[in-house]
Amino acid sequence: xxxxxxxxxxxxxxxxxxxxxxxxxxxxxxxxxxxxxxxxxxxxxxxxxxxxxxxxxxxxxxxxxxxxx
Numbered sequence: 241x242x243x244x245x246x247x248x249x250x251x252x253x254x255x256x257x258x259x260x261x262x263x264x265x266x267x268x269x270x271x272x273x274x275x276x277x278x279x280x281x282x283x284x285x286x287x288x289x290x291x292x293x294x295x296x297x298x299x300x301x302x303x304x305x306x307x308x309x
Contacts (some may be wrong), residue, residue: 300306
C-alpha cells in the first residue's frame, strides 16, 4: 500500500513563482514582497535605537544625570 502525499502548492503555481523570481534582477534577499521590511527597515530601526541609547548614556555620564546612590 503506497500512500502519495499531496504537494503543498500546485506545480503550476510553483513554476509561475519561479519565473517571477528568476526574472527579477535584484539581490536574492530583496526579491520577495516584504523583504525590504526584514532586510532594510528592521536593521535600520535597531541601529537607530542603539545610537540613541548610546548618545543618551554619554550625555548622562558627562552631566552626572541618573546616577544610582
